[in-house]
Amino acid sequence: MDFQAFVDNIETMTCVISVEMKEDGNYGDIRLVAGNKAYVQSIEAAWDGPQLMSNKFVPNSIYQNYFPKDLNFETVCYRAAVEKHPVHTYVHPERFDFWFDLYLIPLKSEGNMHYCTYTQVVTQKADTKKMANLSQDTASAVLNTCIKLSNTSDFDHTIQEVVKDIREICGAFICCILSVNPIDRTCRVLAEASSEEGQGLTMQSILDEDPNFYENVAEQWEDTIGGSNCLILKNRSDMEYLKERNPVWYESMTTHRVESIVLFPMKFGEELLGYIWATNFDTQKTDQIKETMELTTFFVASSVASVQLIRRLKILSSVDMLTGVLNRNEMNERIERIVSGEDYLRNLGIVFADINGLKRVNDEQGHFAGDRLLKHAAELLRDVFKRCDVYRAGGDEFMIIIPDTGDKELEQFCSELKSKELGFGPVGFATGYSCVNDSQDIRKAMHTADERMYLDKAAFYEKHPELKR
Structure with a gap:
């Protein structure tokens, strides 16, 4: 197929992506095979904001020539090109100041090379209608979380219920909501739930084992996520990415027999409040888990920020600022x-x-x-x-x-x-x-x-x- 001629007939920013499959069943290079005029301009045009690693589009280049390795990007490309599933997702990668409305359509494969189209619509502001365009199962789970958080008089008890729900949605051994404090460089478990299989590993036990967990591991999480909006490691191949980006965390996880990880930052505005993470999740439900967690994290972060503000105000009203004793x-x-x-x-x-x-x-x-x-x-x-x-x-x-x-x-x-x-x-x-x-x-x-x-x-x-x- 003449991929260049194909994409030139599409007005919206579109390129064709190839995914190479190896004999061992793993995928190899993911390349930007051809791009239409709008897509090439999105790479080569000068603009204010975060810059791509290269501003010259070269057909059939590996995607890492333009932005760092991103497992979420690779996952959607694999699902569309190799598994032949049409994919639609609405995301805001941390490395960009934009929201991306993405559509990936499978194309015919040729031998060990698999192809899909990659179409993107870019906006600076979030479209709440697209954010709310969820499957029935996801919408039900997110609505359940919102109701619990909005009607609670006992936040600590409710957040524990929420983390249990998230663990069940993920089919995970462990699920945890972890707050981080960059000022005093500490982590604290807000809530945690585990299955019977996961009882041997808890975030609290990890924090107890490593008093310097923040500086040894958690401080590197933003870099580990690599400018995406989350980290999802599904298998041993993905875990090799973790070994390269965060070897201390990789060693800790493999020691505790962790084979898959979901990690979502909790942010309120520009402030990082903490993370929601799950280990050994049901990898067959990866798409549903990602969709559910993206929006659930937004509401959880909002509630955590409100509670933290109230507690800070309570401290200001009850603690003597000079001595630290009660006023x-x-x-x-x-x-x-x-x-x-x-x-x-x-x-x-x-x-x-x-x-x-x-x-x-x-x-x-x-x-x-x-x-x-x-x-x-x-x-x-x-x-x-x-x-x-x-x-x-x-x-x-x-x-x-x-x-x-x-x-x-x-x-x-x-x-x-x-x-x-x-x-x-x-x-x-x-x-x-x-x-x-x-x-x-x-x-x-x-x-x-x-x-x-x-x-x-x-x-x-x-x-x-x-x-x-």
Whole structure:
């Protein structure tokens, strides 16, 4: 067939692609055999944005001359050219600023060479109608996810249900939603589900085995995906691609007998929130899995971003930004819950702690030094009062709520705290404590502890009059 004459009769950007099949059953080179005028112009025309690796179209060139190896591209070409299935897909590869509406039609094979047409319509903005043009099974799965996420009051429980659904759709051993934090370079499992066959391998177990998993493996995932919108490894041949691009991850996966992987980035706008991944999935359902995951990931990422924002706002409203302990607003709300009986405790202890000598540090060394002193004091308080709530009541005054305690234990806590070195000369803690059997008497305990702290402070300044504020 005269492929050039064939594509020249098509106005939309179109080329003919060849897929070589080897005797061992694997495919070899995938080439751009011929392109019509519109397709050649899309490669050779100068334009703003990410550039192709070559801007000169040469007939019968391997596709890697123009963009990096892309397993998703190879998969659709193989399905159309070799398996003779017409393919339609709507994608946004990360390497481009465009959405691609792709149509691949099988052509007649010649010996070990198999052919298909590759037609693309390119737009800068997403067409939501095309995004929603899903099969009945996929639409049902995505709708189910949306309903669960939009009607939940318990996000952690719901996201666990969602990941179970995704695992079942994929027919996978393991499915996991993993958040990543590029700032502190950590990964965290948001939800995970496994089949009976996959019980031996979990993402949490991998993170436990490798505390540096982010920098050793996850940080390279974007490069491993290679500018596409996902990574799908179906067999040993595909896993060789992983061996080349991310050898540490390849070694980990093969050690755990992983033979296939689906990996989708979770993005909200330009922010990478994490990944959804599945291992040892049903490779016969690859097309359905890709279609389902592409849209499901969009909704999951949106929900995760909303929850993370709410939690950040909660932290901002409840945590003292200088010291990292709970702030006065959170302290007042906790006291109200205790007084109302909503948060009822027995044998409730209260400790007040104040820093003697902070004013002199501020006056002589500056407020930056004073801030360092306050931060160090908060660290010591958290160290002494482990598993207790520490609040910055204001200035250099802290309050600690200790449940299920007594006077003797409180005295030991205060003695330990006062023995700590703050590291700014003759400064230290003034403390006062009190205990009540009924937590609804918390204000009485606070008043007594506060009075005792000021008596302790007065004794300190009698001993060190030069530090008196």
